[in-house]
Amino acid sequence: MNVFVLTGAGISAESGLGTFRDPGGLWHRFDPMRLATPEAFADEPEEVHAFYNLRRQGVRETVPNAAHAALARLEAGLQARGGRLFLCTQNVDDLHERAGSRAVTHMHGELLRARCTACGESRPWADDLSVDTACPACGRRGGMRPDVVWFGEVPLHLDAIARALDAADLFVAIGTSGAVFPAAGFVARARGAGIPTHEVNLAPSDTAGLFEAATYGPATRAVPGFVD
Numbered sequence: 686m687n688v689f690v691l692t693g694a695g696i697s698a699e700s701g702l703g704t705f706r707d708p709g710g711l712w713h714r715f716d717p718m719r720l721a722t723p724e725a726f727a728d729e730p731e732e733v734h735a736f737y738n739l740r741r742q743g744v745r746e747t748v749p750n751a752a753h754a755a756l757a758r759l760e761a762g763l764q765a766r767g768g769r770l771f772l773c774t775q776n777v778d779d780l781h782e783r784a785g786s787r788a789v790t791h792m793h794g795e796l797l798r799a800r801c802t803a804c805g806e807s808r809p810w811a812d813d814l815s816v817d818t819a820c821p822a823c824g825r826r827g828g829m830r831p832d833v834v835w836f837g838e839v840p841l842h843l844d845a846i847a848r849a850l851d852a853a854d855l856f857v858a859i860g861t862s863g864a865v866f867p868a869a870g871f872v873a874r875a876r877g878a879g880i881p882t883h884e885v886n887l888a889p890s891d892t893a894g895l896f897e898a899a900t901y902g903p904a905t906r907a908v909p910g911f912v913d
């Protein structure tokens with residue numbers, strides 16, 4: 686059986702990482718257009734670096750929760766039975782990997798990687814970034830950025846994602862508001878292909894009406910309940 690799982694910030698909420706659109710969420714406290722666009726980085730690089738440095742440290746201080754662990758079990762269980770889990774996350778944290786998931790597709794990039802806009806080199810990165818950070822590959826300063834996908838930038842791995850989605854026997858969305866495209870459009874693509882769809886979330890998302898089945902509750906309870 687091939688299962689396609691899309692996760693969003695809600696799966697990491699109980700690890701202590703903020704979500705984006707819940708009350709008190711990141712986009713309620715910060716303006717994404719001033720912090721999560723290439724234009725913002727060009728205009729105010731130090732402000733953008735400060736925002737992502739704070740979030741990078743936050744990720745390093747959190748640990749995966751029971752929902753991340755349940756998806757790692759699902760991946761191993763499906764593989765043992767000749768099936769496959771395609772885990773596509775909008776999240777830029779590494780909690781899926783630290784919970785034991787072996788194949789994670791980060792369509793919005795990774796906070797714990799930095800990319801040089803001069804030479805394109807991308808490296809694992811745990812420390813703060815600033816305009817003075819020199820690229821470890823080409824040595825240039827001023828061009829290092831968080832290796833994440835900002836608004837207006839093209840998400841990563843879209844071809845592999847489309848192939849996996851079209852080949853799925855089940856589409857599950859976990860902890861996402863269904864507010865950001867193209868991820869929010871995946872459920873419609875699955876429905877169009879006659880693939881069963883299931884939403885697992887704290888509350889009905891913006892795209893709840895497109896799911897044939899749903900499980901509502903905190904991810905640390907709802908996801909193990911769904912998986913085990």
Ligand code: BV8
Nearest residue numbers: 693694695704705706775836837860861862865866887904
């Ligand atoms: C694109 C990475 C073209 C960085 C993020 C104008 C100009 C340009 C583009 C657009 C435009 N207008 C619209 C667009 C498209 C735009 C878009 O969708 N905008 C929205 C706001 C309308 N999209 C883009 O720009 C994308 N690129 O379109 O390029 C293209 C596309 C395809 C092919 C070719 C070209 C790029 C989007 C990526 C932006 N990067 N983040 C960073 O993290 O800082 S966005 C950000 O939103 C995160 O990635 C986040 O993951 C994502 C989605 O949010 P969620 O994960 O769903 O989080 P949210 O807080 O919203 O919801 C949390 C949910 O969890 C809630 O439902 C809640 O109930 C639930 N929950 C809470 N607690 C729990 C829980 N569930 C379970 N248990 C709990 N305990």
